[in-house]
Amino acid sequence: xxxxTLKHALLPMAVAILCTACATSExxxxxxPLVIQEQGSFAVGGRTLTDPDGKTFHGDHAYVSYQVPAxxxxxxLVFWHGAGQSSRTWETTPDGREGFQNLFLRRGHSVYxxxxxxxxxxxxxxxxxxxTPVRDEQLLFNIFRLGNWPDFHPGVQFSRDPAALDQxxxxxxxxxxxxxxxxxxxAAAALFRKxxxxxxxxxxxxxxxxxxxxxxSPNVRAVVAYEPGSGFVFPNGELPPPMPSATGTLxxxxxxxxxxxxxxxxxxxxxxxxxxxxAPSKNLGExxxxxxLAMARLWTEAINRHGGDATxxxxxxxxxxxxxxxxxxxxxxxxxxxxxxAFLAKAAPDRLSAKQQAIPLIASSxxxxxxxxxxxxxxxxxxxxxxxxxAKEILVQLYAYVGFPRxxxxxxxxxxxxxxxxxxxxxxxxxxxxxxxIPAGDALRAAGTANQTRISGAPVQGPVFDFAPLxxxxxxxxxxxxxxxxxxxxxQSRELATVGALAATPGxxxxxxxxxxxxMRVGLTAEQLRQVSQLLAERGDAGAGRRANEALTQALSVxxxxx
Numbered sequence: 001x002x003x004x005t006l007k008h009a010l011l012p013m014a015v016a017i018l019c020t021a022c023a024t025s026e027x028x029x030x031x032x033p034l035v036i037q038e039q040g041s042f043a044v045g046g047r048t049l050t051d052p053d054g055k056t057f058h059g060d061h062a063y064v065s066y067q068v069p070a071x072x073x074x075x076x077l078v079f080w081h082g083a084g085q086s087s088r089t090w091e092t093t094p095d096g097r098e099g100f101q102n103l104f105l106r107r108g109h110s111v112y113x114x115x116x117x118x119x120x121x122x123x124x125x126x127x128x129x130x131x132t133p134v135r136d137e138q139l140l141f142n143i144f145r146l147g148n149w150p151d152f153h154p155g156v157q158f159s160r161d162p163a164a165l166d167q168x169x170x171x172x173x174x175x176x177x178x179x180x181x182x183x184x185x186x187a188a189a190a191l192f193r194k195x196x197x198x199x200x201x202x203x204x205x206x207x208x209x210x211x212x213x214x215x216x217s218p219n220v221r222a223v224v225a226y227e228p229g230s231g232f233v234f235p236n237g238e239l240p241p242p243m244p245s246a247t248g249t250l251x252x253x254x255x256x257x258x259x260x261x262x263x264x265x266x267x268x269x270x271x272x273x274x275x276x277x278x279a280p281s282k283n284l285g286e287x288x289x290x291x292x293l294a295m296a297r298l299w300t301e302a303i304n305r306h307g308g309d310a311t312x313x314x315x316x317x318x319x320x321x322x323x324x325x326x327x328x329x330x331x332x333x334x335x336x337x338x339x340x341x342a343f344l345a346k347a348a349p350d351r352l353s354a355k356q357q358a359i360p361l362i363a364s365s366x367x368x369x370x371x372x373x374x375x376x377x378x379x380x381x382x383x384x385x386x387x388x389x390x391a392k393e394i395l396v397q398l399y400a401y402v403g404f405p406r407x408x409x410x411x412x413x414x415x416x417x418x419x420x421x422x423x424x425x426x427x428x429x430x431x432x433x434x435x436x437x438i439p440a441g442d443a444l445r446a447a448g449t450a451n452q453t454r455i456s457g458a459p460v461q462g463p464v465f466d467f468a469p470l471x472x473x474x475x476x477x478x479x480x481x482x483x484x485x486x487x488x489x490x491x492q493s494r495e496l497a498t499v500g501a502l503a504a505t506p507g508x509x510x511x512x513x514x515x516x517x518x519x520m521r522v523g524l525t526a527e528q529l530r531q532v533s534q535l536l537a538e539r540g541d542a543g544a545g546r547r548a549n550e551a552l553t554q555a556l557s558v559x560x561x562x563x
Contacts, residue, residue, distance in 0.1 A: 034069065034105055041065040044194055045187030046117065047126055060177075062187035063087075063121040066195075067101075068110040071520040071556065073350045073527060075198050075221060076110035078191060082204025082229070083179075084140075084172045086120030087113035089203065093329040094167040095159035100201075100328045103337045108350075108526060112198070114191060116184040116206070118177035125177025137169045142285035143247075144325040145275045153275050157322040157330035179205075181231060185212035192219035199348055201340075204229045204325065208253070215255070215262045222347040223268045224340055227325055229292050232299040235260040235306070240298045245280075246287035250295055264308030267347035270296050271313050271339070273323030273330075289325070313339070350527040352496075354384035359493055360500025360532045362394060364544050366410040367402045367504040373539070374410060378417050382428050388418055389431020393489040394497045400479045401501045434486045445473070448481025455480070455491070455518045495519040496532065503536055503548040512547060516555040526556060 046061025065087065066076075079090045079100065090101045090113055101111050115122040118129075138149040147153040152160065159165075188209065192198060201224045202210035208231015214220040215233075230250065234240065235257040243250045272293050281287040296312055303310035315323050320335060327336045358381030365374035378391060391414055399407035421428060439447050452475060453459050465472045484494065495518055502512040519529055529552050537545025 032106075034102065036067050036105075037070045037072070038068040039066060042194075043122070045183075045190040049126055057126065059124040059126040060117045060180075060183055060187075061122055061124070062117055062184070062191060063115040064112055064191055066110065066112040067105055069105050069108060071108060071526040071529075072110045073108045073525045075348045075350070076112055076195060077104055077199050077201055078112045078114060078188070078195075080114050080116065080188065080200065080202045080206035080210055081119070082202075082206050082227075084174070085203070086115045086171075086173045088120070088171045088173070089326070089329065093333060094171070095161060095164035095331065096167075097331075097333070099333070100337060103334065107337075107341060112191070112195065114188065116209075117180070117187050118175050118183075120173055123176040127177045129175060129177045131174045131176070137172075139284070140169075140172070142283070143288060145273065145285050145289065146324055148283065148285075153322070155322040156275070156324060157327075157332045158324055159331060181209040181212060185209040185216060188213035189216035192217040195219075197221050199224065199344065202226065202228065203328070207231060208233075211263060214266065215259050218262075220266065222266050222344070224343065225268070225270045226327055227272050227289070227292070228270060228296060229289075232295050233260060233263070234299070234302055238302060240295070243291040243295060245291040246282060246284050250291045252295065252299070260302075261306060263310075264303055264306050266309075267343075268300075268303065268308070268310040269313060269340075269343045269347070270300060270310070271315060271327060271336070272296065273325060273327050274316050274321050275324075276314075311343075350525050352528050352531050355381065355386050356493070356496060356528075357531070357535055358384055358386060359394060359496040360503070361535060361539055362391070363398055363497040363500030364504035364536055364539075364541055366395060366398055366406055367501040368541065368544075369406055369409065371409070371413055374413050375417055377539075378414055379421075382417075382421065382426075385429075387429040387431030388414070389429075389433075390489050390493065392431070393486065394493070397483050397489075397494060398497060398501050400483065401498060402505065432488045434488050436487065438482060438485050444481045444485075445477045447485055448476040448479070451484045452476055452480040455484075455495075455521060456514070457517065457521055491522040492519070492524050495522055495524065499529070499532060499548065500536065500544075503532075503544040503551070504541060506543065506547070509547060509551060512551040513554050516548075516551045517558070520555070526552065 042064055043061040044064055046059060049057040049059070068076075079087065081087055081089045089099075091099045093099050098106075101113060105111050118125040141147065141149045145153065146156055146158050152158065188200070192200075192213070197219045199222045200210055200214060200220050203226045207225045207228020210223060210225060210228070211231060211233050214223055232252045233255045234252045236254045239252045239254050272289070275286060276289045276293050277286050278290065281290065293314065300310040300312045315321070315327065320332070323330050323332070323336070327333065330336065358377055361377035362374065362381055365377050381391060382388070392411065395407055395410045395414060398410075418428060438444065460472060460475070484491070495515060498515050499512065499519060502508050502515060516529060520526065530549070533545050533549040533552060535545075536548055
């Protein structure tokens with residue numbers, strides 16, 4: 001993504017956002033229910049101190065809580081707080097509205113909230129520290145750019161309700177040990193090793209160790225940074241001059257060029273709010289952020305100079321005014337979330353791969369006995385990296401949904417196509433055999449029943465199965481046993497094939513709806529399934545596209561997820 005393109009694209013969006021930014025508070029009763037598929041918490045990273053006599057002390061870990069919504073998007077979001085804060089900063093806003101945790105859960109993202117080591121619920125520090133009450137809240141009011149105590153900035157995006165300011169100050173929390181960027185970034189990198197690829201979202205002090213975490217873990221696929229305040233890394237030999245301010249001198253951090261270049265491989269966006277002057281100021285809060293914004297500009301320029309993709313968005317420059325140091329909890333936080341969603345849509349698209357796109361097209365063509373269209377879809381799939389073995393698996397599996405004759409005819413079409421491609425000099429990957437032996441007898445039915453239950457979300461039962469129990473035995477032993485136990489085609493691909501075939505078959509809407517829900521249980525997202533509907537409609541089967549879209553809408557209405 002070209003950094004200039006994103007910034008210019010945000011201008012018209014900002015105008016639209018401003019029209020609705022004031023209407024951010026809605027009664028709880030009017031919100032759709034949040035359906036959480038999985039939630040929990042864990043510690044990650046850290047150290048263990050051991051005495052000679054074997055006594056131990058576990059500490060310096062991060063604490064992480066997480067929630068996964070039904071039909072979650074592919075990449076989770078990891079939220080990292082700033083100085084004096086904990087994961088509480090991403091939860092309910094000081095004036096009682098939904099924070100980024102809920103806003104992005106509602107948008108289909110899995111959300112991980114992290115307390116860095118020696119902060120909040122990760123307070124077990126291996127190094128001693130004292131906590132002394134310091135009456136600093138009036139200073140923080142200024143530093144965080146709410147205004148100049150006791151006066152708010154004109155137009156600032158913060159509630160004037162005294163209860164909101166009370167909550168704002170009460171979300172502050174102390175360090176229980178010395179702040180350590182290496183320790184914190186190690187814990188964040190360990191988190192990404194545990195959960196896999198995701199997007200890192202940082203605030204303020206979390207920005208500096210956030211860059212280190214992104215350099216340490218290739219699973220950080222994009223970074224969103226709100227007002228990073230320090231720890232800007234530059235290649236050795238490219239440090240900018242120190243920047244003095246009323247609160248001290250800000251300096252960059254030199255790192256090896258090879259490490260810095262890791263940041264050029266991922267999309268990054270940096271946001272800053274309002275009331276930051278361009279010239280030196282005697283106001284501590286304003287001058288503090290003047291140099292940090294200036295350093296961030298040099299930093300994004302350095303990233304892009306080395307071939308990266310970093311964009312700095314100063315919100316007033318795109319017409320969004322009044323934001324404090326906490327844009328994500330300001331009164332216009334829905335508008336701020338919309339900007340982040342726009343970035344994520346381009347930086348971390350939740351789309352099917354080219355290989356995945358071919359699968360429902362293959363399946364729908366086979367189900368319709370449309371041999372010319374099937375040949376095109378198979379050709380497209382093989383071009384996109386589908387192996388011959390995977391194509392065979394799809395066509396064999398689908399006999400259970402659309403019958404042996406169609407399956408045999410489709411396999412014949414695949415056989416002719418592979419010979420024609422060989423004649424054209426194309427070498428298609430043969431594919432793999434299953435990595436394990438398929439069980440037999442009672443073990444096969446047990447495995448199939450377990451697979452059926454997992455995909456269906458619960459044990460399968462009902463009047464039809466009571467009337468004809470043999471059909472469920474066949475489903476468990478053959479479809480979910482013999483076929484789904486074959487691990488040379490993943491379950492997402494198998495569900496894409498099933499959805500494509502059922503969408504092309506009028507009269508099986510109930511089963512199609514069930515497999516839309518099953519697709520989300522095996523990790524496909526609502527957005528990816530919408531793409532299936534679009535692909536089917538665009539490739540000449542309007543009826544299949546319509547049925548798929550209707551089935552998805554019905555499945556989502558059951559889970560409570562927004563369309």
